[in-house]
Amino acid sequence: MTQEHPPLAAGPRRGLRIGIGGPVGGGKTALVAALCAQLRDEMSIVVVTNDIYTEEDAEFLRRHAVLPDDRIRAVRTGCCPHTAIRDDITENLAAVEALVAAHDPELVLVESGGDNLTATFSYGLIDAQIFVLDVAGGDKVPRKGGPGVVRSDLLVINKVDLAPLVGADLDVMRSDAAKVRGGRPTVFASLRTEPAAPDVVRWVREQRVALLTG
Template sequence: MADHGAPHFHSHDTDMHPHEHTHDEQEHHHHEHDHSSKDEWKGADGKIYHSHDGLAPHTHEPLESPGFFSRRARPITSRDFKERAFTIGIGGPVGTGKTALMLALCRELRDKYSIAAVTNDIFTKEDGEFLVKNGALPPERIRAVETGGCPHAAIREDISINLGPLEELSHLFSAEILLCESGGDNLAANFSRELADYIIYIIDVSGGDKIPRKGGPGITQADLLVINKTDLAEAVGANLKVMEQDSLRMRDGGPFVFAQVKHNIGVSEIVNHILSAWEEATHHKRR
């Protein structure tokens, strides 16, 4: 039986900030950030923070552990949901089933709640067009954002490119729930709490059963981890029991769901998690 307690890591500062980058990301993005900016400041943790839009302060210091579910950034309790409806962020690597989950959630929620959706792609509007083509929602309730750069920047750092359309949709349709899909990124990518009130991170078994134990904020600190495409496990040699044990250990009791989203398996459980969080945040009862 796997040890379901918190994982033990040697770290001098495990209370990490949700907007930190890995070493690889630092190298990739050194050209994008001016660290001599007068807008930099030292946080209470002694780290140097800055913000590109005044909304999402973050640091570029390296992560020192895979992260802990119990130490994840919590939802902002002072949020005005009349200004922008309860927002669900859906992140994960490319091809894991984010857009399929968006479609499934639209189908499950649209008859009882006023919802709208924003998708992110780097240079296309393909995911938004997929939702429209498949009748997820009326086209006017869907916005496709072209981030023009690394997808994590639009969900974690300069989130204004998503806040604009989300607020517009919220006002136009008196939305109760908003869905925001990331453009697809690595295990270190996670949503800013300024953007997402509830964070879902989705992986799939085709990457192998090692993915959950690799950790990173996506795996360890999302409010819900979805392990998708379980029907492919045998074909790719992935052991679902190993993935379960590693998810229990790495998420320290945080919830996760095995799913086959395209076959509607696990979707009702995901919806239940979402609506429980929606009820707690908005003090409304589910319908």
Template structure:
């Protein structure tokens, strides 16, 4: 995995834990990415918490609570109830409240990951909710995704192309997919990952630490 290019620092709008959004289509590997990020941040002594979003369940939150990777009390679930875009973009009140509550319970938390569940290529995060956000797609979803110019792909601070190991098995030209993503995003960074094999995780942690935690 390579993080492509540098990104400009974005000033935090609040005092307290940095808040990072993780969005993307269903099945792209958002929760799997979080499962790899949790121990990677822990190894650096960075205290984290997680907010997950699902439509009418707490499935992703329960998966993380059962994982043994994080104190279950540090994982909070938000049920969107309808369009998942609403609670991360138009009216992120529920997510803001969840993140605020985690900060109250765990005053030492330095980073809160906010995962949006059930989204598509139009998913974007309100900057009232997060300081920085990434959008996760995967090669099995089709190598034409970067060419579709969805707002998620274009506007995120980091585009993550996951499951790179599947490219030869699903007929995807990975170098061309990466070239299309670069063409769509200009100099904004892109990461190639294989979450199952933990490939590319440390580079993402490095970028988050540089941009948000240790400026």
């Protein structure tokens, strides 16, 4: 199931809400950490993480001190991850609203638990979504499509430094992503070799400007 992207909801002091989803191990939490580290000095940020049974992703962010602990909240979904970000967003929305009430943030990041290519966020929870893949699944993954690959506002293909080791052709991935995404942007990244994620940071800044001026 996919949803049409509504216009970003502008308004005074309205924080931009970005969902970050994708399969297990793609680099979602590393990307959240990078965005917090790069943007925390220019805007107020809060984070909601999702894990099925643990708070491991939230604890990773706390250990790396990317934000003060009270700006990070963990949701234990106890179910398939996409359920809590798309089908019944109640718990995630409550976590977001609690952080908004406490901190009045300019940027809210909601990280999904690891899921497959069908995972998408409800636009009742977020304004825009990033989908994170890595090259280890092979260069065939973008052309397999799926709502996460096709409909996300930004596709991030991570761990490009591993491409020679797993036999992934980045040119094939780039071409296939362009074919299935209908003009939506795709970023190739290595959060290990370039942890600042400059292209994704730039995109987030652009979304924030669009919200304020839209």
